[in-house]
Amino acid sequence: MDHFLYRDGALFAEDVAIADIVAAVGTPFYVYSTATLERHYRLFEEALAGLPHLICFAMKSNGNLAVIRTLAELGAGIDVVSVGEYLKARAAGVPGDRIVFSGVGKTREEMRVALEGGIRQFNVESEPELHALNEVALSMGVRAPITIRVNPDVDAKTHEKIATGKKENKFGIPISRARAVYAEAAALKGIDVVGIDVHIGSQLTDLEPFEQAYLKVADLTRQLRADGHDIRRLDLGGGLGIPYERSNSAPPLPLDYGAVIKRTVGDLGCEVEIEPGRLISGNAGLMVSRVIYVKSGEERDFLILDSAMNDLVRPSMYGAHHDIVPVVEPAPGAETRPYDVVGPVCETGDTFARQRPLPPMQAGDLVAFRSAGAYGAVMASEYNARPLIPEVLVKGDQFAVIRARPTYDEMINRDTIPVWL
Numbered sequence: 001m002d003h004f005l006y007r008d009g010a011l012f013a014e015d016v017a018i019a020d021i022v023a024a025v026g027t028p029f030y031v032y033s034t035a036t037l038e039r040h041y042r043l044f045e046e047a048l049a050g051l052p053h054l055i056c057f058a059m060k061s062n063g064n065l066a067v068i069r070t071l072a073e074l075g076a077g078i079d080v081v082s083v084g085e086y087l088k089a090r091a092a093g094v095p096g097d098r099i100v101f102s103g104v105g106k107t108r109e110e111m112r113v114a115l116e117g118g119i120r121q122f123n124v125e126s127e128p129e130l131h132a133l134n135e136v137a138l139s140m141g142v143r144a145p146i147t148i149r150v151n152p153d154v155d156a157k158t159h160e161k162i163a164t165g166k167k168e169n170k171f172g173i174p175i176s177r178a179r180a181v182y183a184e185a186a187a188l189k190g191i192d193v194v195g196i197d198v199h200i201g202s203q204l205t206d207l208e209p210f211e212q213a214y215l216k217v218a219d220l221t222r223q224l225r226a227d228g229h230d231i232r233r234l235d236l237g238g239g240l241g242i243p244y245e246r247s248n249s250a251p252p253l254p255l256d257y258g259a260v261i262k263r264t265v266g267d268l269g270c271e272v273e274i275e276p277g278r279l280i281s282g283n284a285g286l287m288v289s290r291v292i293y294v295k296s297g298e299e300r301d302f303l304i305l306d307s308a309m310n311d312l313v314r315p316s317m318y319g320a321h322h323d324i325v326p327v328v329e330p331a332p333g334a335e336t337r338p339y340d341v342v343g344p345v346c347e348t349g350d351t352f353a354r355q356r357p358l359p360p361m362q363a364g365d366l367v368a369f370r371s372a373g374a375y376g377a378v379m380a381s382e383y384n385a386r387p388l389i390p391e392v393l394v395k396g397d398q399f400a401v402i403r404a405r406p407t408y409d410e411m412i413n414r415d416t417i418p419v420w421l
Helices: 018-025 034-047 065-072 083-091 108-117 127-140 175-186 208-226 254-265 278-284 314-318 408-412
Strands: 004-007 010-013 029-033 053-058 077-080 099-101 121-124 144-151 191-197 233-235 271-274 285-296 301-305 324-326 337-342 351-358 366-369 391-395 398-403
Touching: 010 018, 018 029, 018 285, 018 366, 018 391, 018 398, 029 034, 029 278, 034 053, 034 065, 034 254, 034 278, 034 391, 053 278, 065 077, 065 083, 065 391, 065 398, 077 083, 083 099, 083 108, 099 108, 108 127, 121 127, 121 191, 121 233, 127 144, 127 175, 127 191, 144 175, 144 208, 175 191, 175 208, 191 208, 208 254, 254 271, 278 285, 314 351, 324 351
Parallel strands: 029 391, 053 077, 053 271, 077 099, 099 121, 121 144, 144 191, 191 233, 233 271, 301 337
Antiparallel strands: 004 010, 029 285, 285 301, 285 366, 324 366, 337 351, 391 398
16 A cells, blocks of 8 residues: 555645646656555564564665654664665664664675664674674674574575575575584674574565575574574564555565564564565655657657656666556546657666556656655666756655755766866
8 A cells, every 4th residue: 555646636645746746846756655654664563563573674775864764763773785874874863773784795894884883783694704893893892793694595486686595696604504604603702693684585475485484594593592592683684575566466465474474483582673675665655757758659659758767777677567657647447558668868778668558648748657665766876967866755745855856067066077187
């Protein structure tokens, strides 16, 4: 469920007409719904009721400070994968003891910044990282709290570019070697082992891979405790998918996911952490664009928009589907016709949809890409010297620009011409 609905023939974000935002900020732009962000976060809270837990929003899905602050005020933790994300989370008001640091390539400087500023835990991905963190912690006279990310070799049944839990993926250590690596970690004076971490992928629409992975984690917990380790925290990752195509059956609900967690690891007495990103922010956002031209080709018609692959790269990168809807509601039973929906970037890959049925469109019409709140703005670039597009947050009948569109001068002035030129 989201809070983007038609009223009297016009698309609204909560109680704000999309057309009113267009008038204020121009197109294209992203718009997020506070009510949807809050609702999706609370669904996970309800799903884990009865277990000690912390829901750490995966900031890589949407890193805007206002989005992070909205969730932090509900009690969310944050999962970060770089020192930049860590510093943004702190700037948004998230305390260090609610920040989990993931990622395979943490540098010593990133470790130092997080230890100085406060951190809940590092999710360690390799033995070299473990020893680097130990050295940094000892140099600072502190102990670094860690989990070790184990790779359970479970097929997440998702897109190959976002699967992370098979043995050929770069993430974590093989679960078969976990006991040896935990023994190694326990011997390091700068390391405080607090738990286990696992994450098998993103956009999962089947609960079975979660169950397989979590049963392996439960067995490992018992083994490690028998070895003398105080395993008190289980970071189970994220990855629950969302319905990008409204016509398809819906993925499992957070309540169903919570039931899997409870029956696989709920009897271990551990605090559970999860790291949802897409399910919280994905359907909380739209990207709004304007039709520049309707171009008739020899075999098909093209809608050429003012947004492009640099603004929303998922269709080009992953072949991903986003529902595209007109901002002015079509009449019931209105005819449709197929369009290739494309942007102005000088690449054939700058295509959002092929032969997508839409009402007859004309230049100047507005369209909205649904489910664009995750991996949209955060993956955008200035390719083709196109400025990053604004982000807008709506709450009730209010809206605010939470990232402004840079001017061309601001974009150009980031470059420096050397003195010899």
